[in-house]
Amino acid sequence: GSSASRMLRNQTRGERVCLTVAHLDSLVLARCGFNHSADYRAVMAFGTAYLVTDPEEKERAVTAMVDRFFPDRTASLRQSSAQEIKATSFIAMEIEEASAKVRAKGVADDEEDYELPIYAERIPVRTVLAAPEPCPRLLDGVTRPATLNGYSEGRLLEDALRDAYFVEYPNG
Template sequence: MSDGENLASYPTSSRNQVKRRHDRGFYDHETVHRILDASMMCHVSYVIDGQPYCTPTFFWREGTRLYWHGSSASRMLRNQSSGQRVCLTVAHLDSLVLARCGFNHSADYRAVMAFGTAYLVTDVEEKERAVIAMVDRFFPDRTAGLRQSNTQEIKATSFIAMEIEEASAKIRAKGVADDEEDYELPIYAERIPVRTVLGAPEPCSRLLPGVMRPETLNGYSEGRLLEDALRDAYFLQYPTR
């Protein structure tokens, strides 16, 4: 993160301010972006004719702008193309918390809600960059070695972008937190860590002889946390963001 980003925060309003447990709320760019960059899947919420929808999709961040993509025929993209207000969310489950009282059972987590106005990416240069970014953001420099997408494939894919107008992060990272008097009870309690860990790569069975796994994929190695691999990939692709 740059020094400017470390100091910057998103504005707060009744929409994004954490109402309950203010101590868990964060609005600075560094915290919000760190949670976003540790994920490749988000949920985008929007309303069509009074009916709420929530669509899971892959996304990525460029500065304070978020991008996501999908089929040009999808309901989500058709209805977000005309400047619709949306809320994009990301959540990480970090642990299960078993306390001495049912009320105090909980979970450790990191989550972000980002608000803004979605728009369809129609600028030719911006869309060309997005076609590359939707791969290279997660797997740096991979697009250059691939078969290039043809005209029909590009036509069938649309991109939506949203400048983050407001955002908040909410974090719980305290583990077991019982009422003081409950610590004297003979009841077992624990925190169970939850992690998404990469398994061993499984090469395609139809690889041509001599085709080896490129070194650019070394960040996605067995035993690594997915979020660490995603963050490393982000900073390789966007070293100043």
């Protein structure tokens, strides 16, 4: 985030924080309103956060952030300037506790409700990549690197990200 962010600047004291992430997999329509639901994956992590202040550690964080999604990309990029690193804040968090929950049941009606003439379904939710849109100001002869082939039109984002993760961290 921005170094000007008040919320990020206030993490310098080692505040206790909770980080929550949820991913919606589907909407579930049952035969009874009580059984309508959603399939999801969620994690809640608790720990102590601190602001990363060392410029070299911040540079490593930029590299890790970019290369996690696009393996080895930073090797081909212009190096971030000292001012860009200074203008960027990173928060690190020592995870002390975490819990995860997954709901992947789909339609789960009461047994007697399956005999009712009521429509029920699971509606999967997906994030699908669209066709890449090259920058209109690319120099002649600059082509899309083969390392981006995993980010192709019609591919699920989660598949592209998973593949990139295992390239960057082969022992996952």
